[in-house]
Each structure stands twice: as C-alpha cells, then as structure tokens.
Amino acid sequence: MTTNALTSKSSTSGRAGDKIFSGAALGAGVLILITLFAVAVFLLIQALPTFFADPAEISGGAGFFAYIWPIVIGTVIAAAIALLIATPIGIGVALFISHFAPRKVAGPLGYLIDLLAAIPSVIYGAWGYMVLAPALVPGYEWLAKNLGFIPIFEGPASQTGKTMLTAGIVLAVMVLPIITSLSREIFLQTPKLHEEAALALGATRWEMITTAVIPFARPGIISAVMLGLGRALGETMAVALVLSTGNLIPSLIKTGNQTIAAEIALNFPEAFGLRLAELIAAGLVLFLITLVVNMIARGIIARHKEFSGAN
Amino acid sequence: MSTMTTNQSNRPGVPTPPVRKRNSLAKGKLPKWAIWAIAAGAIIVGAAASTLTGFNVASFAIYSALIFLVAASVITTAAEGKRRGKNAMWTYLIYAAFIVAVIPLVSVLYTVLEKGMPGLNSHFLFSSMNGVTGAVDNESVANGTPVVGGAYHAVMGTLLITLWATLISVPVGMLTAVYLVEYGQGKALSKAITFFVDVMTGIPSIVAGLFAAAFFGMILGPNARMGIVAAVALSVLMIPTVVRSTEEMLKIVPNELREASFALGVRRWRTILKVVIPTAISGIASGVTLAIARVIGETAPILVTAGIASQINMNVFANWMSTLPTFIYYQILTPTSPTNIDPSVQRAWAAALLLIFMVMALNLIARLVASIFAPKKGR
Incomplete structure (x- = not known):
C-alpha cells in the first residue's frame, strides 16, 4: 500500500489518542457503576455482624428488626409531615411565580427560590433549634389543651418545642424550594396556545389553570413531590439538631421519636464494634428506602418525558 | 365616550342628560376599592377576635387572613357569580401560600444575618479553636471581653x-x-x-x-x-x-x-x-x-x-x-x-x-x- 499524506504519521498518533480518550471515558463510566456497586457491597459487609449477632446484644435487646422498626416509622412520619405541609404550599408558590406574579418580579423570585434550595441543611437545623422550636411552644400548648383528645396531639406538650412536628416543619421548609423550583419549570412549559385557548373560551384564570396547566403538569408535579420525599427521608442535620429523641410514640408534640439519618449522625462518632455494624445496617435500610422512592419518581418522569419535558 | 353614543342611539333626538354610566363590560364587577375595603375590615375584625383570646401577633394574622379569605370569596361570589368567586378564592389562597412560604425563608436569612454579624470579624476568620476551652469562654463572658476563638x-x-x-x-x-x-x-x-x-x-x-x-x-x-x-x-x-x-x-x-x-x-x-x-x-x-x-x-x-x-x-x-x-x-x-x-x-x-x-x-x-x-x- 502506498502511504499518503493524509493517513500516514498523524493518523497513527491520532489513533492512539482516540483509543486513550475513549478508553478513559469508558473507564470513568464504569468507575461510577463500580462505585455504586461498592456502596451496596461495603455497607452490606460491614452490616453483616448485625444480622448474625445474638438478638440480646443489639441495642434494645430484641434483635435488629425491633431496633430498626421504630426509627423507620419515625423517618416516614417526619417525611410525611414535611410533604403534607410542603406540597400544597410548594405548588401554590410555583403557580404564583409562573402565572400570578407580575412578570418583572417573577424572574427574580424564581432565582431567589433556587438560591434558597442551596442553603446548607445545617443552617436550617440551627434555625429550627434556636428560633422555630421555642416559637412553637405556645402553639403546642394550645394544641395539647384543645385537641389533646386526638392521639397525635396528646399532651403534655414539650417545653423546649423540640418535637417531631417541629422537625417535620423544618423539613417542609427545606423541601419547599425543591418542589417549587421543579413544578415551576413544568408550569412554565405549558403550551401557551392551550392557556390562551382556555382564556379565549371565557375561562377565569383559575379555570385556565385547572383545565390547561394542571393536567399538563401532573406527572411533573408527582415526580417533584417524590424527589422532595427522597430528600426529606435522607435529611440528617435538621432532625439531628431539632428533635430531642426518644422511643416511638404517637404524639407529635412530645419529646420522642427518632429517624434513621439522625440516629446515625448522633451515634456514629462514638460507635465501635457491633454498634457500628448496627448503624451501618440502618444506613443500608435508609439507602434501600430512598432508592425505591427515587426509582418510582424517575419511572414516572421517564414514562411522561415526551409530555412534561421534566428530567 | 362610549356611554354617550349608546345613550344617543337608544333615544334618538332626545337631548341626553350627562349621566355617567359604567362600562357595560365592567358590569357586575366589584369596584377596585372593594377588595381593599374587605381587607381593612378583615384586619379590624381579626384584631378584635384576637384581643378576645389574649392578643398576639400570630393569632391576629391567622384570624385576619381567614376572615379576609372567606369574606372576599363570599362577596365576590355574591357580586360577580360563582365562577368568579371561585377564581377569587383560589387567587387569594395562592397569594397566601406564597406569603406563608416566604415567612420561614426570610426568618432563616434574617436570623443568620442578625446573629452572625456580631461574631464575623477578623479574629474569628483567622484564629482556630485550639486551646479555647470552657474556662476561656466563661472568662470572656464574666469580663465582657470579646469572644475568643474562631473558625x-x-x-x-x-x-x-x-x-x-x-x-x-x-x-x-x-x-x-x-x-x-x-x-x-x-x-x-x-x-x-x-x-x-x-x-x-x-x-x-x-x-x-x-x-x-x-x-x-x-x-x-x-x-x-x-x-x-x-x-x-x-x-x-x-x-x-x-x-x-x-x-x-x-x-x-x-x-x-x-x-x-x-x-x-x-x-x-x-x-x-x-x-x-x-x-x-x-x-x-x-x-x-x-x-x-x-x-x-x-x-x-x-x-x-x-x-x-x-x-x-x-x-x-x-x-x-x-x-x-x-x-x-x-x-x-x-x-x-x-x-x-x-x-x-x-x-x-x-x-x-x-x-x-x-x-x-x-x-x-x-x-x-x-x-x-x-x-x-x-x-
């Protein structure tokens, strides 16, 4: 074969460069898969002693299941309170920014909400500890006095305000920017023609929103809420700082209850041996719970991708 | 201008008395000042209701907001019909959601600024916590000297x-x-x-x-x-x-x-x-x-x-x-x-x-x- 100027020298060095570069790119991708696999494997290995240990040696003295169950429930309760508060308000704020606020303020407001999503969780936790908890004490006393017959508001109310309900409210404040900024993105993508058609038929603004905006954005809202749920389940610092922990109890305004993430953060620094394995096992449970929640959210997004444009 | 022409076309030949009639498109709508009147009323009634149970800012705000929401929806429904009433109710609810969301977020930022400013000085920025013990802190509180130790x-x-x-x-x-x-x-x-x-x-x-x-x-x-x-x-x-x-x-x-x-x-x-x-x-x-x-x-x-x-x-x-x-x-x-x-x-x-x-x-x-x-x- 005759060599030609186009393929001779530069080509061989170029081919090597191609191989190195594509190999590096492939390697990085595979590294991510290995890392995630390693997360699961290492957590499992380090957690194993818990599952084979004598049940009496586990904290609480009744085996791992009896230890983990109350804090799983606590985690779910905290996240549920957060979502019950944050979902309607978050969607309301998103609608306010996308369809109600004057144009000039809407842009800066959206930017502000994005900035608030970036505030570190420990600062929300410190705020809950120092400002919110004391401020809520009179409210809890009122609830215990007037609605105390409902188990979740059973008194006597905590005098420090460091209760499950406070933790749930702090979590709600933290997930609110997430739900708002994701739903706002989707509301803004509603086809303008749909909205204008609804208005042209004589719909009021609210009717336009229920007939054109909400049906279009529904899958996006659901996935925004699920992602908020994932954050609320795994959130550590707010709960670790705000909740004064205890056993699982139905009342939300008394000292008590615990979540997985806070349990790990509060006890890990002093843990060793079997206690360490226990906490890592708890982390594994948390990992699985958030994994399921996130996969459901991603599934919903993937199914409706062509409509919502959310990703 | 438009009222003049309609009047003239209705009664040709008769000189029109200078009556100001409201625009037919705006008929059946509440005048603009009405909503401010309702708001003012809600604040007054809310303050009164709050005083009955021992006045504090939280209950005053909650009562006023609820009274305003109900009154504005009911009055709009009565004056403009059911659909517009519903529209008004949801509009105010969404404004309320925004205000409720802003309160904690502003509170977080205000708290951090208010409590963080006094401590953020060059000593804080350029010294560590090495050797700063409880005794040092007790001393600085007792003597009223600036806080020792930083980040x-x-x-x-x-x-x-x-x-x-x-x-x-x-x-x-x-x-x-x-x-x-x-x-x-x-x-x-x-x-x-x-x-x-x-x-x-x-x-x-x-x-x-x-x-x-x-x-x-x-x-x-x-x-x-x-x-x-x-x-x-x-x-x-x-x-x-x-x-x-x-x-x-x-x-x-x-x-x-x-x-x-x-x-x-x-x-x-x-x-x-x-x-x-x-x-x-x-x-x-x-x-x-x-x-x-x-x-x-x-x-x-x-x-x-x-x-x-x-x-x-x-x-x-x-x-x-x-x-x-x-x-x-x-x-x-x-x-x-x-x-x-x-x-x-x-x-x-x-x-x-x-x-x-x-x-x-x-x-x-x-x-x-x-x-x-x-x-x-x-x-």
Whole structure:
C-alpha cells in the first residue's frame, strides 16, 4: 500500500489518542457503576455482624428488626409531615411565580427560590433549634389543651418545642424550594396556545389553570413531590439538631421519636464494634428506602418525558 | 365616550342628560376599592377576635387572613357569580401560600444575618479553636471581653476537602458525560450508567458518608478518619450532579459542528477536546460550580468521615479535620462551655453566615460564568 499524506504519521498518533480518550471515558463510566456497586457491597459487609449477632446484644435487646422498626416509622412520619405541609404550599408558590406574579418580579423570585434550595441543611437545623422550636411552644400548648383528645396531639406538650412536628416543619421548609423550583419549570412549559385557548373560551384564570396547566403538569408535579420525599427521608442535620429523641410514640408534640439519618449522625462518632455494624445496617435500610422512592419518581418522569419535558 | 353614543342611539333626538354610566363590560364587577375595603375590615375584625383570646401577633394574622379569605370569596361570589368567586378564592389562597412560604425563608436569612454579624470579624476568620476551652469562654463572658476563638481551621478544612472532592469528581464526571454523549449512544452500558447516575443523585448524604467510612475502614482499619475520606464521600454526592449538567450541555452542542470537524479529517478525540467541550464550557463550568455549592454545605458525611478538630490541620491524608458545617453543628449541640453557651452560639452563627456567603458567591459565580462565556448566538 502506498502511504499518503493524509493517513500516514498523524493518523497513527491520532489513533492512539482516540483509543486513550475513549478508553478513559469508558473507564470513568464504569468507575461510577463500580462505585455504586461498592456502596451496596461495603455497607452490606460491614452490616453483616448485625444480622448474625445474638438478638440480646443489639441495642434494645430484641434483635435488629425491633431496633430498626421504630426509627423507620419515625423517618416516614417526619417525611410525611414535611410533604403534607410542603406540597400544597410548594405548588401554590410555583403557580404564583409562573402565572400570578407580575412578570418583572417573577424572574427574580424564581432565582431567589433556587438560591434558597442551596442553603446548607445545617443552617436550617440551627434555625429550627434556636428560633422555630421555642416559637412553637405556645402553639403546642394550645394544641395539647384543645385537641389533646386526638392521639397525635396528646399532651403534655414539650417545653423546649423540640418535637417531631417541629422537625417535620423544618423539613417542609427545606423541601419547599425543591418542589417549587421543579413544578415551576413544568408550569412554565405549558403550551401557551392551550392557556390562551382556555382564556379565549371565557375561562377565569383559575379555570385556565385547572383545565390547561394542571393536567399538563401532573406527572411533573408527582415526580417533584417524590424527589422532595427522597430528600426529606435522607435529611440528617435538621432532625439531628431539632428533635430531642426518644422511643416511638404517637404524639407529635412530645419529646420522642427518632429517624434513621439522625440516629446515625448522633451515634456514629462514638460507635465501635457491633454498634457500628448496627448503624451501618440502618444506613443500608435508609439507602434501600430512598432508592425505591427515587426509582418510582424517575419511572414516572421517564414514562411522561415526551409530555412534561421534566428530567 | 362610549356611554354617550349608546345613550344617543337608544333615544334618538332626545337631548341626553350627562349621566355617567359604567362600562357595560365592567358590569357586575366589584369596584377596585372593594377588595381593599374587605381587607381593612378583615384586619379590624381579626384584631378584635384576637384581643378576645389574649392578643398576639400570630393569632391576629391567622384570624385576619381567614376572615379576609372567606369574606372576599363570599362577596365576590355574591357580586360577580360563582365562577368568579371561585377564581377569587383560589387567587387569594395562592397569594397566601406564597406569603406563608416566604415567612420561614426570610426568618432563616434574617436570623443568620442578625446573629452572625456580631461574631464575623477578623479574629474569628483567622484564629482556630485550639486551646479555647470552657474556662476561656466563661472568662470572656464574666469580663465582657470579646469572644475568643474562631473558625480558621474549619474554613481551611472546608476548602481543602471541597477542593479534593472537586479534583476527584470533575474528571470522572466529565469523562462519563463524554462517554454517554459521544461514544455510548444507544448502548446498553450507557443506559445502565444513566440509570445508576440517577440513582446516585438520590443517595442520602449520610449514606455516602457511611460508604466512604466503611470502604476506608476495611482498608485502613476502623476509625480511619481524615480529610480524604470525607472528600471521597463528597465526590459520591458530587459526581452525579457533574455528569448530569455536563451531559445536558454536551447534548445541546449542534451536530453540525462535530460533522464539520470530522469532514476536515480531525480525529474524534480532538474534535471533542477542541470543538465540543469549548462550545459547551460555560454550561459545564456553571454546572460544576453549582455542584461545589451543593457539597460545600454538607454536614452529615463529614461527621462520619473526618471527625472533628479544634486545631489547624492542612493535611487531608492524616488526622481529623473540621469543616464549617460540622463546626456549626458541634458548637450548637455541644457548646464549648456548657454553662455559658453564648460564645459558642455566636461562633456558630458567624460560621453559618460565612457558609451562606460562600454558597451564595458560588451560585452567583455560576450564573456569571454561564452568561459571560455563553456561546455567541448566530447574529
């Protein structure tokens, strides 16, 4: 074969460069898969002693299941309170920014909400500890006095305000920017023609929103809420700082209850041996719970991708 | 003007008396002042109701808002019909949602500014907590002297750990994104990577910390806590963000640019390095900056991987380190002097203010980078 100027020298060095570069790119991708696999494997290995240990040696003295169950429930309760508060308000704020606020303020407001999503969780936790908890004490006393017959508001109310309900409210404040900024993105993508058609038929603004905006954005809202749920389940610092922990109890305004993430953060620094394995096992449970929640959210997004444009 | 013509056409020949009739389109609508009147009424009645049960600001605001909401909806329904009434009710509810959301967020920012300002001075910035014990704090409270001790060690820890996390995540994340967009289109492996990157986005930060602790614990023995372990934990959180933002940016680079480069005989890797990435660099840089802003405030993974320290440690490969978030956490939860917590509280808020400044600055930089280096539009 005759060599030609186009393929001779530069080509061989170029081919090597191609191989190195594509190999590096492939390697990085595979590294991510290995890392995630390693997360699961290492957590499992380090957690194993818990599952084979004598049940009496586990904290609480009744085996791992009896230890983990109350804090799983606590985690779910905290996240549920957060979502019950944050979902309607978050969607309301998103609608306010996308369809109600004057144009000039809407842009800066959206930017502000994005900035608030970036505030570190420990600062929300410190705020809950120092400002919110004391401020809520009179409210809890009122609830215990007037609605105390409902188990979740059973008194006597905590005098420090460091209760499950406070933790749930702090979590709600933290997930609110997430739900708002994701739903706002989707509301803004509603086809303008749909909205204008609804208005042209004589719909009021609210009717336009229920007939054109909400049906279009529904899958996006659901996935925004699920992602908020994932954050609320795994959130550590707010709960670790705000909740004064205890056993699982139905009342939300008394000292008590615990979540997985806070349990790990509060006890890990002093843990060793079997206690360490226990906490890592708890982390594994948390990992699985958030994994399921996130996969459901991603599934919903993937199914409706062509409509919502959310990703 | 229009009222004049309608009157004239109705009664031709008869001289029209100068009556001002309201525009027919605005018929059956409440005048503009009505809503302010309802608001004023609601505030007065709300104040009265609140006074009956012992006046305080919270009950006053709640009562007034409820009364306004009900009154405005009912009056609008009566004057303008059911549909407009419903519209009014939901409009006010959405305004209310916005106000309710703003209260805690403003309160957080106000608290951090108000409590953080007094403590944020040069002494705080440039000295560590080395040798600052409960006795020192008790003395400064008793004598009324300024608070001793600062967050220099934590600032350095934050910067070093974040720097190492960035050094790990950016190459891995960017290369993965390059693989996904440029090499792996449609392959099963790239689908698997996309899926698991999504899964990684949702890993709770404490689990990432536990992973790094468990991993290094098995290699170096239990309780191996140092800066680099924390950096690995943070990069587990940071990589998916970098991958996602880089991928989005590479995807919007027009295919024509790649084809033009291939047509000139340029190799694929040189095309990617010299054409594709430079075109997308503004978006990538702002995505990386946002990823840094996200991990710089993480507390839980640091807690389980780097421990705490009160002295300056510049070596990420040995000994425990503090970062600003863990500094805040421990100053609040376990004050240096249990009897006089004020100095610790002041240090915690000053650190919080500093941390917010850092995060906000990173966010602003990301915005600026994105807008300054954005590729020039066609014309």
